[in-house]
Amino acid sequence: MQVSSAAQRSRTEYTQRMNRVMDYIDSHLDGDIDLAALADVAHFSPFHFHRLFAAWMGATLGDYVRRRRLEVAALQLAGNTRISVLEVALGVGFGSGEAFARAFKLRFGQSPSLWRAATPQRWAAELRGARKLHQAESNLDQAGHSANGHHDAMSDSQSFSSMQVTLTTLPAVRVAYMRHVGPYGVSVNQFWTGTFLPWCFAQGLLPGASCFGRGLDDPHITAPEHCRYDAMVQVPDDFVARSPASMATLPGGRYAIAPFEGTVPHLTVAWTELLRDWLPASGMKLDGRPLFEHMPPDARYDAVTGVMQCELCIPVQPL
Missing domain, CATH: 3.20.80.10 (Regulatory factor, effector binding domain)
Structure with a gap:
């Protein structure tokens, strides 16, 4: 029982640390996300942090950050039509509109502009469903x-x-x-x-x-x-x-x-x-x-x- 309780406490501690990391990433999507800074947030060694993150999250740090940037961008494109696609791209940490467009199409199957243009129809379909x-x-x-x-x-x-x-x-x-x-x-x-x-x-x-x-x-x-x-x-x-x-x-x-x-x-x-x-x-x-x-x-x-x-x-x- 003592071993089980200790294991549970350890898992809970890891969960809380990774939650802090995910929150930090979400609040810093517009800039460089430094591995050493994330390791410090989690109170893990920078040398081991990347491997620990991948094992815990089931994705590499780079893949996770890219997914969050694209998901936040998709929300912004749909919900705020008064900012340009380039502004959205830069706001979630992409260095250029071209790099953003390629990554967005790979993730969502269409360009950022088409995603935005299709928002009323997509939302209407979600509402009907x-x-x-x-x-x-x-x-x-x-x-x-x-x-x-x-x-x-x-x-x-x-x-x-x-x-x-x-x-x-x-x-x-x-x-x-x-x-x-x-x-x-x-x-x-x-x-x-x-x-x-x-x-x-x-x-x-x-x-x-x-x-x-x-x-x-x-x-x-x-x-x-x-x-x-x-x-x-x-x-x-x-x-x-x-x-x-x-x-x-x-x-x-x-x-x-x-x-x-x-x-x-x-x-x-x-x-x-x-x-x-x-x-x-x-x-x-x-x-x-x-x-x-x-x-x-x-x-x-x-x-x-x-x-x-x-x-x-x-x-x-x-x-």
Whole structure:
């Protein structure tokens, strides 16, 4: 048992160090990413770091950085039509438009300009697919709940596209977090209930604190197995995170906020509605901060039906 516990502690420590490395890479995509600097972030020897990174991530450091640069560029091309392709390329660390165009086409099968031009059609197709999947799931839910005497709160209620969205300025929040890597959806819910919430209660942080969920990747661009999600809880200024949690600051600023009530599959559809339907018509655009879900201390969660309450928070700025 002692060996198993020690191995688990070691794996957790490696996970936290690699999370810091991935966060550092994301915040430095516009410049040179030095191996020695990353090794210092991870507190590993520069001599061994490259091999450790490749073994842990299943990709070389160069391949990982290239993937992140292209994924961020794809998001920027789609979400901000007022900056040029060259500006996007330079902003994610490519030295020339030509090198960027070659790498982008190899990754996404089309040029950056065509990707941008096809965004409305691509988003419309994603929105149709999400709505179709939601309708099929709602029909199954209705049948199941009728048989069991339960009713799905979302099956007959709000249309996601009609959610009331408000603009407000939020303060920065100090949080403790754990990261889930893998497909969004049910596995994230299991991560909350089986891992993160028990840790929060053990630390005395719940009940009473706000919780947040932060998806760091767009699942329409990033492969499901690479999608990162942070489960977070607000902590006091003097709180010191203990393994397996880490500390971070959730950025403040201007956000578009939409109330949500439903199950995890419905949550996925709601995000798609907001980003593919509401945002293009809003006169706003995304900025570089991540989207997140806010669960206030009084937010309700029904363990039987899986229905939850939260606020969907989109970082925005004027076009």
